[in-house]
Amino acid sequence: MTVDRELTMSRAVVEAIGTEMRENDEVFYMGEDVADYGGIFDSTQGLLEEFGYDRIMDVPISETAYLGAAVGAAQQGMRPIAELMFVDFFGVAMDQIYNQMAKNTYMSGGSVSVPMVLTTAVGGTYSDAAQHSQTLYGTFAHLPGMKVVVPSTAYDAKGLMHNAIRDDDPVVYMYHKRLMGLGWLPSPTGPKTPVPEAEYTIPFGRADVKREGADATVVTLGLHVHRALDAAATLAEEGIDCEVIDLRTLVPLDRETVIESVEKTGRLVVVDEDYRSFGLTGEIVSSVAEEALDALEAVERVAMPDVPIPYARELETEVMPAAADIEAAVRNVQ
Template identity: 85%
Template sequence: MAQEERRQAVERELTMSRAMVEGIAHEMREDDEVFYMGEDVADYGGIFDSTEGLLEEFGRDRVMDVPISETAYLGAAVGAAQEGMRPIAELMFVDFFGVAMDQIYNQLAKNTYMSGGAVNVPMVLTAAVGGTYNDAAQHSQTLYGTFAHLPGMKVVVPSTAYDAKGLMHNAIRDDDPVVYLFHKRLMGIGWLPAPDGPKTPVPEEEYTIPFGSADVKREGEDVTVVTLGLHVHRALEAADALAEDGIDAEVIDLRTLVPLDTETIRESVAKTGRLVVVDEDYQSYGVTGEIIASVAEGGLADLETVERVAVPDVPLPYARPMENEVVPDSEDIESAVRSAHDA
């Protein structure tokens, strides 16, 4: 390939949905045991474009529309994984996990342990998370903290197209169950505009991003902001606004919750002394508290002040003004950083 062609290949930009599909398609070509199943993932291509184009290439034996029974098809996926296949099973909305909690937590997460290591469960559970598009309390939650709290599953939350592809390669190849959660607002679909940021250059070739490796999306000296998913971009927007007033915020994208990269967080807090944790999950018993605790346990002397920004402990409202009130935005993050900086 000529130098100019190489440059163009590296610089091509993809939406997060296209990057995910590209990673899945590569793994399906390389391994016939990889298949995808879920509601509206074949003919429709996934309501968030999570499988667009896969049916045409791989056919209905490997891209399967299923009945509306999460209990049945997630149980089938667990069984297939235990028999040596590598299923990817999609929950259309993460909120639906409740009807298949036995399959997810008592089987997917525990069967390797319960069998004394006799079986592996190399399965990827994908699901759309997040609000900001007015779909009410049963279709708008984030809930990655729920899965991270339950041992036995790795939990992945990409924020950019580059990360989405690399993490997807890693998830499908992993011999343990992986919960891969994508924020619907980041996918880059026409009817749900994405913020600036998730559409990034993505190499055509395969690559992996190791789990447990956070990414410093913006370096800074004054305040550490730790977040993931959609709120990486909201934190970066807040950091740009804060920079105009001389406040230099460092933004860390966790990328995975299990395993959690506490080392990167602690190194940043040792530098800044101030920590702001931002989360679209509920505040109580969640990600914000866990991050703060992990810093305090290993570096309490470095920690001067803490702020957390999260969804209050209420169901997500349907009405747009009310939803906007409870889901943190860049102004909420900016306010928390200013408070930490001035403390």
């Protein structure tokens, strides 16, 4: 199917939300600055004009209160989308997120479901310091009861959002600020993609091979899909052929696609903007080691060091994984 139009990731997300709201009156959106302002990362631009304040709801700066309200609404049969402006703020409402949203179906013996989406912005690279720049994918993926979604392109963002809103379990939908297509925070080349106008879903737990290759497997997600593709283009000039896998979701996690690729290439590089210790990179490496150790000839991890994200641009650039770091890691496993 030929698609003539391209969308930024923010427009693709809004398009999916708008479609779901038109089709289901139980879907509504709540968060800080999501109504008149349209979301500080353009996550709800244009929705207020169509749906009004009853369904696009600005809330007080009290994550504990409105995330708790979203859990209650979901348990009563509605399908709320609740925006946590920055993922770094999760600590304010961790009881509502992990002890209620994630556990209530289990603790009720299945008598209630919590069909809600928690959207949140992740990532750095724009000098917003230690309390506004983390990714924390691994934190949410580590805690059972929540599905965790991390799109890297507009096409994926729309399909994954449709699936998230329709899911009967709580979904944490994490979008990287640098990928949204904001005028004040430019995206790299790549996130703006052709997007069909018709609705479609992308199943959770199905990674996407963004680039096929034979010499090394690079596994990543979010912003670093694009950095990995940039690195792969440079390495191709040296005769090194990289396969780039975009996980798209952490829970459920498509280990099979990763293992199949490593069985082909024999070499694994895992790239993550989250912290190195106790996170995604270790999970991927251990999964491959458990299932395909004989095929694994070499492995490298590229991730954020275990330090708060610096404010100073030079220091933030120093700790943030870059395409050059991925290139170096791939060369090391050859």
